[in-house]
Amino acid sequence: MSINALAIIQQEADRLAAVLGATDPAQQVPTCPDWTAADLLWHLTEVHEFWAEILASRATTEEEVTAIDEAKAPRPMEQEELLARREAATDALLAQLAARKDEESAWFWFSQEQTVGITRRMQTHEATIHRVDAELTAGQPITPISPEMAAAGLDHVLRVMWPAGYEWIPDWASTKPVAVIEIRPGDGTPQLLGISRWSGTRTRDGQAFDAPVGRLLEKPADAEGLPRATVSGSAISLNLWAWGRAQVLDHLANAPGPVEIHGDPEAMAQLEALIAEGHD
Incomplete structure (x- = not known):
């Protein structure tokens, strides 16, 4: 790198x-x-x-x-x-x-x-x-985080942090696509993020689960028919947002601007749930 x-x-x-x-x-x-x-x-x-x-x-x-x-x-x-x-x-x-x-x-x-x-x-x-x-x-x-480092950080979330969540879905759970998010870095190439939810009840104790996971879509056709929203901002803003640190933007000198999210309310709710999963 x-x-x-x-x-x-x-x-x-x-x-x-x-x-x-x-x-x-x-x-x-x-x-x-x-x-x-x-x-x-x-x-x-x-x-x-x-x-x-x-x-x-x-x-x-x-x-x-x-x-x-x-x-x-x-x-x-x-x-x-x-x-x-x-x-x-x-x-x-x-x-x-x-x-x-x-x-x-x-x-x-x-x-x-x-x-x-x-x-x-x-x-x-x-x-x-x-x-x-x-x-x-x-x-x-x-x-400040450099634009190059911020772009790499956003890419890491999209290609590693969020997709890894699919590997932790238990065998007894089912998965359903629920939303598509177009991510538009002001200084990069737009990408489509698919959000699914996995859910089910664990047999040994009857505990119910319902959680979001996300990964980039390989084919535009995979986005058809799902609630859709758009997220836009600079690489710096989107990086902090994707890592669950959007509140930090208010404390940056020469702030790079906010993250703007528009679209279907259901898609935006699913995206908020995915971010809330956190990256401590």
Whole structure:
């Protein structure tokens, strides 16, 4: 990829840590209301530790990944210890990414992407979005995201984050197409997003489920007859919106403009439900 992933991960992770290190650990994260500032710092720390170990161990199976997750060290209670552990975790992740090529095999939670490259891409966006969370939590100005990085982040949601949801639909559930969304980046190519809902009742406990999933449509014919809406905006605006961070747009200097959504009310409701699934 043309984006310097290692530099971005380093820069964004360091910025997040510096901001949160000077923030009340109990401060609520507006974009992730169940988290405090300390929770956000820990999240990035354990994410970097987890993926560093996956790459270092050359894990490729679910069993290997489960063992890695179960063996992780407990969360530190003291802020200074957590800050030091975050720094070590980021260093370990960057060392592994620097030593591996994108085309090498590595476990990832989306079956269509099982290489080191997808981890590299995922972690650039993970660090960037959570840096935005940190600055918002601290009440500090939001550092701009470059148009190139924003376009890549939007593409990652459309091609990886949302489609992966189809792989988590249980065998006992049924899936029904419910809406089509045309996404129009002001500085990119329009794309059609199909939204479906999966639903059913789990046999072992009778619990009912009903949730949205989305993925890009391969053929325009797949969009026929469904409620339709259009989403438009700059790559920066759409990136933050797709990652569930539309509220951040109000805090950006030289704001890139709002995300505009028009169309069938049912399609817009299904889209709102998909966004609400979240990308913590």
